[in-house]
Structures are given as C-alpha cells and as structure tokens.
Amino acid sequence: MTQTALTYQSIDDTVIDTLAPPDRNYWVVVALLFCGVLMGAVCWLYQIFTGIGVGGQNNPVHWGTYLINFVFWVGIAHSGTLISAILHLFRAGWRNPIARAAETMTVFAVCTAGLYPFIHLGRVWMVYYMLPIPNQRTLWPNFQSPLMFDVVAISTYLTVSSLFWYTGMLPDLAAIRDRATGLRRKVFAIISLGWTGEYEQWRHYTRGYLFFAALATPLVISVHSVVSWDFALGVVPGWHTTIFAPYFVAGAIHSGLAMVLTLMIPLRKIFHYEKIITVRVLESVAKTIVFTGLIVGFAYGTEVFIAWYSHNIVEMETFRWRMFGDYAVEYWIMVVCNTVIPLLFLIKPIRTHIKWLFVISIFVNIGMWYERFVIIIGSVAHDFLPYAWGLYRPTLVEFGIMIGSFCLFFFLFVLFVKHLPSVSMTEMKETLHEGGAHAD
Amino acid sequence: MPTDRASIMGIFDTETQAASAIRGLHNTAYTLERVHSPIPSHVIAGAMEAPKSKVGWFTLAGGITGFFAGFLLAAFTSARWGMIVGGKPIVALVPFFIVGFEFTILFAVFGNVLGLISQARLPRFKQDELYDPRFTGHKFGVLASCNASECNGLYHFFEAKGADIKTAEEVQGEPGQPPQGGPTP
Structure with missing residues (x-):
C-alpha cells in the first residue's frame, strides 16, 4: 500500500511544496475565474439598477434560479461537514486526507449560497430587514417564518464552519510558519496564534475539536432541514410533505460528496497528492455516494407513491406532470443522474478508476442541480389553479449570475489551494500513527 | 524562573521515547516544564497524567x-x-x-x-527560548529544569533516553559540551 511510504517529513514536504510560488498557468486560471466573477457581478449590478424583472421569475414561478442555486450551494456545503465532523466522530480514517479541502469547500459554498438571498431581494439595500432589528414602527422580523429560520441557520452554519475550519488549521499554520522565512513567516506567525504543539495546547485543542464535531453534526442536519422547510411549510403540492427534511439532507450530502470528487481529483493530480489522497480514499467517497444515491432514489419513489396513495388529485397531477409534463426532461435527468448513474460505483473497476470517478461526479452534480430545479419550479408552475399554470425559463441575466457564482466558488478554492495547506498535515500524521489521539 | 535554575530540552524522534523520558522525569527531582509534539498523542497523554480539559x-x-x-x-x-x-x-x-x-x-x-x-493561552506570539521549529514537523520535545548544579545529570538523563539535546548555551551560540554542574545520576 502506498501510504506506508509516507513519513511525517514527506507529508510536510508534499503539502508545503504546494505553497511554492505558482506558475503562469495558475494565474491564467485565476484571471479567467475572476473574469467570470466580474461578469456575474455586472449582471447583478444590471439587475439592481434595472429591477428584479430582468430575471425570469414571474407569475406563477417567483422562485427561479436564485433559489435553485441557493439550495444547490447549501447542499454542496454539507458534505464538508459530513467529512470533517460526522466521519470524524465515527473515526473513519479515510476522511483525513480530504477533510481540509472538504471543509474549505463548505465555507466557500456557504458564502456563495449566502449571496443568493441578497440577489433575490432585488432591493439589496433592504437586506437589514432580515436581521433582528426593529423598523420605524418597532415591528420585528417574524421568527415564526421558515425564511427567518433560514437566516438564523445559514448565518450560524457559516460562522460555525468557518471557526471549525480555522481551528482545525492552527497546527498546520504553525508548521508552515516554522518552515517559512521573511514576510510569510510573519503572516503565518500571526494567523497560527503562536501555536507550538505544546501538550497543554493539544490537551485543550483535542477536547475543543471534539465538541466542534459534536456540535457541527446536529447543526448540519438542522440547516438543510430548515432549508427544506422553506418549501415544506408552504401549502403547495409537491412541497407540503414530511419527508422533505431527511430527503434534503440526504440530497445535500449526495451532491456535496460528488463535488468533493470533482475537486479532489484534479487537486490530487496537480499537486501530486497520489500518496496522500489514495484511490482507496476516493473509492470510499464513491461507496458513500452509492449509499446517499439510494436514499435519494428512495425519496423520489416515496414522493410518487404517497401522491398516488393519498388519492389527492392535485398531488397526483403534480407528480404526473413532473414525470411527463413540460419539465419531464429535467425530471428524468434528475432521476438518472442521481440514482441510476451512481449505481455504476457498485462495480469495483469503475469506482477505482480516476476518470470514471470524475465523470460520474460531474453527472451527480448536474443531477442535483436539476433536482432543485424540479422541486422548486415543478411545484409552483403547476399547482392548484389550472388558469394560473405557467412555465419558467431563466434569462441571460440569471445565467450570468449563476455562472458568476460558480466562478466565485472555484476562484476562492483555487486561491486557497496555493496559499493555505489543502491537506491537513496533522491529521495525515495521525493516520500514520497508532498513538494519534485527535479529538479524544 | 529563578536564575539558579537551568532548562534543557530533549528532542526525540518518537513519541514512545518522549513518553519514556516524561515517565522517567516523574521519578527524579527534575521538573518537567513542558512537552511538544507534532500530533496529539495518546502515548504522551498517558505519560503526562494530566486532568481532563475544562x-x-x-x-x-x-x-x-x-x-x-x-x-x-x-x-x-x-x-x-x-x-x-x-x-x-x-x-x-x-x-x-x-x-x-x-x-x-x-x-x-x-x-x-x-x-x-x-x-491553551492563545494567542502567544513570544516564542520560548528552547522551542525548536521541528516540533511542528516530526520531532517531540521534552523540556525539563533543574538546579544549575544538577544540569549535568539532567543532560545525561536525556542522553540516556536517546534525545538530541538543546540547551540555552547552544541557543546562544555555544554548542557542543554538556553544561558543567554536578555528577551524573
């Protein structure tokens, strides 16, 4: 097994080598992504100055790509916490090489998701209406609304995942400081908070890290449950169902794990992490994707079954239309990409083949984006009143903002991998070591 | 620390050696000041016998x-x-x-x-004198202090445990010999 060749020093060398000054290709990629971010920002500015009507949201579909992307990015964030917190509590050693990158993905995905409520507001300067501040009539936000649950949950999730990410990085920042010179040494001395690996520091750190993981676990489940209640608490066919919370949580982890593969595979190749992020690690992610894919498939089936079993004609019509109506193509893309294609991972040669892993992860990402499309658009476009039925297509402005948000996510991630350790050196050393006591 | 006290840092390759030195120090008159390690270690935690974190x-x-x-x-x-x-x-x-x-x-x-x-008393930007940058990489450090007259004994104690040794004199640019002071244990 390749991991036996690793030593403490080789782990440090491999990870710290990734922080060497980048070549021109790197800056070209950064520049291209930045252009994408600028394009998104220009589209948003155009919307602010022209009005929210430049987007395609209108009667009866008021929640279009802005909400689709919001839910998509919050979902992407979830697997980072699954890997860093939940698998940590379960002592799944295979998560160590990818935990840092997955946590980073969480932070950047929540940041990207957090932009969409601002974008969707239209009048973004009224954003303080979402905060618990009374207006001139001493009227406060309504905390009985699931939208306010969302504000509280997403802000908590961003704060907690950022602190978890930073705290987990402290020993590695100190390791970089101790090998750096000049300005970089000074910067890392500050951001490592003077960490020296003293036993007293480890004693409190491991305890604190354990509590972080224990707190992040219920948080991550609550956050996507709360996001699901944005829909489930509305009396809309296709939304008003009790399975939404577990269905959304499973879907979030499904999409997030796929994004982990999408990011890890190029990272592994570019930074020569083959000895650290082994095929076995990627294979474990693939196996978990099979599991989450089955849960998601079960949820799709349950929705249709309950609609039929309820004898509720509105509910039955909603699901008939989803499967065979105007958005049938989107529905079947969702089903095939999320539940059928991941089953290919049951075949060992496929789940241990890097190209297959990458390609299938892209299909799952696409499928999960369409899942949000089908849920959000598919219900309000075709609800109780036939005369109010209508179709929705995103406009170019929405596409611009969407592409901009994808570029923003990858832009932040690409900057991260060249400036901070993208693999946790400490946790990798623990993987080598039987005496490791992380979070014990 | 009073001026008649001296500190010596033992630098070890493995946590087992470091833990052995820590246990050994508990049975001597030397004072265990602090321990450094690149990972959180069960073995060292066992040797330290410290209470649970609050x-x-x-x-x-x-x-x-x-x-x-x-x-x-x-x-x-x-x-x-x-x-x-x-x-x-x-x-x-x-x-x-x-x-x-x-x-x-x-x-x-x-x-x-x-x-x-x-x-954990963070942030702390003043680095301790005998801190070694390898402690965040691949080495384990055990710092102990003793009366100035017992330095030689502590030096040989660490040597017997398989440590590389770092003393204040070395840090100040006088490497080589063990400090003068007293018999070996």
Whole structure:
C-alpha cells in the first residue's frame, strides 16, 4: 500500500511544496475565474439598477434560479461537514486526507449560497430587514417564518464552519510558519496564534475539536432541514410533505460528496497528492455516494407513491406532470443522474478508476442541480389553479449570475489551494500513527 | 524562573521515547516544564497524567446561554406587537424552539472557542527560548529544569533516553559540551 511510504517529513514536504510560488498557468486560471466573477457581478449590478424583472421569475414561478442555486450551494456545503465532523466522530480514517479541502469547500459554498438571498431581494439595500432589528414602527422580523429560520441557520452554519475550519488549521499554520522565512513567516506567525504543539495546547485543542464535531453534526442536519422547510411549510403540492427534511439532507450530502470528487481529483493530480489522497480514499467517497444515491432514489419513489396513495388529485397531477409534463426532461435527468448513474460505483473497476470517478461526479452534480430545479419550479408552475399554470425559463441575466457564482466558488478554492495547506498535515500524521489521539 | 535554575530540552524522534523520558522525569527531582509534539498523542497523554480539559464547561455555558438568548429573542420580538400570524400563538413554542436550537449551537461554539483560546493561552506570539521549529514537523520535545548544579545529570538523563539535546548555551551560540554542574545520576 502506498501510504506506508509516507513519513511525517514527506507529508510536510508534499503539502508545503504546494505553497511554492505558482506558475503562469495558475494565474491564467485565476484571471479567467475572476473574469467570470466580474461578469456575474455586472449582471447583478444590471439587475439592481434595472429591477428584479430582468430575471425570469414571474407569475406563477417567483422562485427561479436564485433559489435553485441557493439550495444547490447549501447542499454542496454539507458534505464538508459530513467529512470533517460526522466521519470524524465515527473515526473513519479515510476522511483525513480530504477533510481540509472538504471543509474549505463548505465555507466557500456557504458564502456563495449566502449571496443568493441578497440577489433575490432585488432591493439589496433592504437586506437589514432580515436581521433582528426593529423598523420605524418597532415591528420585528417574524421568527415564526421558515425564511427567518433560514437566516438564523445559514448565518450560524457559516460562522460555525468557518471557526471549525480555522481551528482545525492552527497546527498546520504553525508548521508552515516554522518552515517559512521573511514576510510569510510573519503572516503565518500571526494567523497560527503562536501555536507550538505544546501538550497543554493539544490537551485543550483535542477536547475543543471534539465538541466542534459534536456540535457541527446536529447543526448540519438542522440547516438543510430548515432549508427544506422553506418549501415544506408552504401549502403547495409537491412541497407540503414530511419527508422533505431527511430527503434534503440526504440530497445535500449526495451532491456535496460528488463535488468533493470533482475537486479532489484534479487537486490530487496537480499537486501530486497520489500518496496522500489514495484511490482507496476516493473509492470510499464513491461507496458513500452509492449509499446517499439510494436514499435519494428512495425519496423520489416515496414522493410518487404517497401522491398516488393519498388519492389527492392535485398531488397526483403534480407528480404526473413532473414525470411527463413540460419539465419531464429535467425530471428524468434528475432521476438518472442521481440514482441510476451512481449505481455504476457498485462495480469495483469503475469506482477505482480516476476518470470514471470524475465523470460520474460531474453527472451527480448536474443531477442535483436539476433536482432543485424540479422541486422548486415543478411545484409552483403547476399547482392548484389550472388558469394560473405557467412555465419558467431563466434569462441571460440569471445565467450570468449563476455562472458568476460558480466562478466565485472555484476562484476562492483555487486561491486557497496555493496559499493555505489543502491537506491537513496533522491529521495525515495521525493516520500514520497508532498513538494519534485527535479529538479524544 | 529563578536564575539558579537551568532548562534543557530533549528532542526525540518518537513519541514512545518522549513518553519514556516524561515517565522517567516523574521519578527524579527534575521538573518537567513542558512537552511538544507534532500530533496529539495518546502515548504522551498517558505519560503526562494530566486532568481532563475544562473546555467543555465553556461550551456548555455557551450552549445554555444560546438557547435562552435565541428563544427569548424570538418571544420578545413576537410579543412587541402581539399580532397573531398564521393562527399560531404569540409565543409559539415549536418555531421558537428552532431559533433557540440554532442559537444553542452558535453560542456553544463561541464558548468552545473562548474556552480553547483561554485554556491553551492563545494567542502567544513570544516564542520560548528552547522551542525548536521541528516540533511542528516530526520531532517531540521534552523540556525539563533543574538546579544549575544538577544540569549535568539532567543532560545525561536525556542522553540516556536517546534525545538530541538543546540547551540555552547552544541557543546562544555555544554548542557542543554538556553544561558543567554536578555528577551524573
């Protein structure tokens, strides 16, 4: 097994080598992504100055790509916490090489998701209406609304995942400081908070890290449950169902794990992490994707079954239309990409083949984006009143903002991998070591 | 530290050697000052025999504060206008419990961070004299102090445990010989 060749020093060398000054290709990629971010920002500015009507949201579909992307990015964030917190509590050693990158993905995905409520507001300067501040009539936000649950949950999730990410990085920042010179040494001395690996520091750190993981676990489940209640608490066919919370949580982890593969595979190749992020690690992610894919498939089936079993004609019509109506193509893309294609991972040669892993992860990402499309658009476009039925297509402005948000996510991630350790050196050393006591 | 005290850092390749030195120090008159390691180690933790960290109490206090802060914020804001919304009571337990839950996690994490940085005494930007940069990489360090007259003994103690040795004299540019002072144990 390749991991036996690793030593403490080789782990440090491999990870710290990734922080060497980048070549021109790197800056070209950064520049291209930045252009994408600028394009998104220009589209948003155009919307602010022209009005929210430049987007395609209108009667009866008021929640279009802005909400689709919001839910998509919050979902992407979830697997980072699954890997860093939940698998940590379960002592799944295979998560160590990818935990840092997955946590980073969480932070950047929540940041990207957090932009969409601002974008969707239209009048973004009224954003303080979402905060618990009374207006001139001493009227406060309504905390009985699931939208306010969302504000509280997403802000908590961003704060907690950022602190978890930073705290987990402290020993590695100190390791970089101790090998750096000049300005970089000074910067890392500050951001490592003077960490020296003293036993007293480890004693409190491991305890604190354990509590972080224990707190992040219920948080991550609550956050996507709360996001699901944005829909489930509305009396809309296709939304008003009790399975939404577990269905959304499973879907979030499904999409997030796929994004982990999408990011890890190029990272592994570019930074020569083959000895650290082994095929076995990627294979474990693939196996978990099979599991989450089955849960998601079960949820799709349950929705249709309950609609039929309820004898509720509105509910039955909603699901008939989803499967065979105007958005049938989107529905079947969702089903095939999320539940059928991941089953290919049951075949060992496929789940241990890097190209297959990458390609299938892209299909799952696409499928999960369409899942949000089908849920959000598919219900309000075709609800109780036939005369109010209508179709929705995103406009170019929405596409611009969407592409901009994808570029923003990858832009932040690409900057991260060249400036901070993208693999946790400490946790990798623990993987080598039987005496490791992380979070014990 | 009084001026008649001296410190010596033993630098080890493995945690087992470091733990052996720590256990050995417990049985001598030398004072164990601190231990450095690149990973959190069960073996060293066993040798140190230190009590459990108190960080959890900070976390618990934060969590309890957070629950009441969240629930009471929602109840207070709702009570300010006393307007029935969606047929629910003014102080609706189920939705406000969700706000309370999120605040519980948020404040518990704040408490956790506060506990961690206060207990671990971070940030600390002044580096200790005998600190070695390899401690964050691949070496384990055990710092012990003794009366100046017993330095030689401590030096040989670490040597017998298989350590590379770092003394204040070396740091100040006089490497080589063990410090003068007293017999070996």
